[in-house]
Amino acid sequence: xxxxxxxxxxxxxxxxxxxxxxxxxxxxxxxxxxxxxxxxxxxxxxxxxxxxxxxxxxxxxxxxxxxxxxxxxxxxxxxxxxxxxxxxxxxxxxxxxxxxxxxxxxxxxxxxxxxxxxxxxxxxxxxxxxxxxxxxxxxxxxxxxxxxxxxxxxxxxxxxxx
Numbered sequence: 001x002x003x004x005x006x007x008x009x010x011x012x013x014x015x016x017x018x019x020x021x022x023x024x025x026x027x028x029x030x031x032x033x034x035x036x037x038x039x040x041x042x043x044x045x046x047x048x049x050x051x052x053x054x055x056x057x058x059x060x061x062x063x064x065x066x067x068x069x070x071x072x073x074x075x076x077x078x079x080x081x082x083x084x085x086x087x088x089x090x091x092x093x094x095x096x097x098x099x100x101x102x103x104x105x106x107x108x109x110x111x112x113x114x115x116x117x118x119x120x121x122x123x124x125x126x127x128x129x130x131x132x133x134x135x136x137x138x139x140x141x142x143x144x145x146x147x148x149x150x151x152x153x154x155x156x157x158x159x160x161x162x
Contacts, residue, residue, distance in 0.1 A: 035156030039108055040089040042149035046115060047082025049146055050075055052139025054122060065137050072127055074118045078143055081115040085150055105157035112151030119144045 053065030054075065068075035088104060091097075098104050123140055 035105075035153050035159075036089070038149055038153035038156065040086060042112075042146045042153055043082050043085030043089065045082075046143060046146040046150060047079055047086065049139055049143035050079035050082070052142060053137030054140040054143070055126065056135040056137040058135075068122070068139060068143060071122055074122050078115050078118050078147075081111050081118075082146070085111055103158070105154045108154030108157060109151055110154075112147055112149075112154055116144070116147040116151060119147050 050068040052067060054068045054071055055066040057064060068078060085108060088098075088107060092104065098107065119140065123136065123144065
């Protein structure tokens with residue numbers, strides 16, 4: 001015969017809250033979410049870094065700097081690569097996906113690698129019109145780090161797509 005009321009669970013002892021609790025297992029979803037966040041954040045930083053100082057010089061006057069946009073075509077390409085990464089994220093959020101034969105993570109990795117090459121060229125080879133300016137500004141290093149993070153974010157996302 002069944003009792004009308006359910007059997008109450010045993011009362012927890014006072015010391016139970018001190019006992020270590022098992023952690024929930026982390027899966028690949030967390031890495032994928034981190035990859036998505038890193039993609040848009042590093043793409044934004046990469047685009048903005050084209051407007052930061054890449055070369056710094058001082059002479060008889062005040063200390064001046066040259067932003068990445070004014071360093072030639074490579075500085076402009078770094079900006080447009082950052083915008084392209086942001087456009088990929090915006091399209092994905094809008095529900096528009098790339099064809100299945102072209103994984104989005106592969107495109108992000110390629111854009112990150114391309115921007116890394118462009119920034120490294122500008123880091124090692126100063127344009128002739130800025131030859132007297134031997135110093136590199138903080139902006140070119142920010143662009144380099146952002147390019148590397150775009151590539152790493154694409155690799156994190158690749159684990160989810162494969």
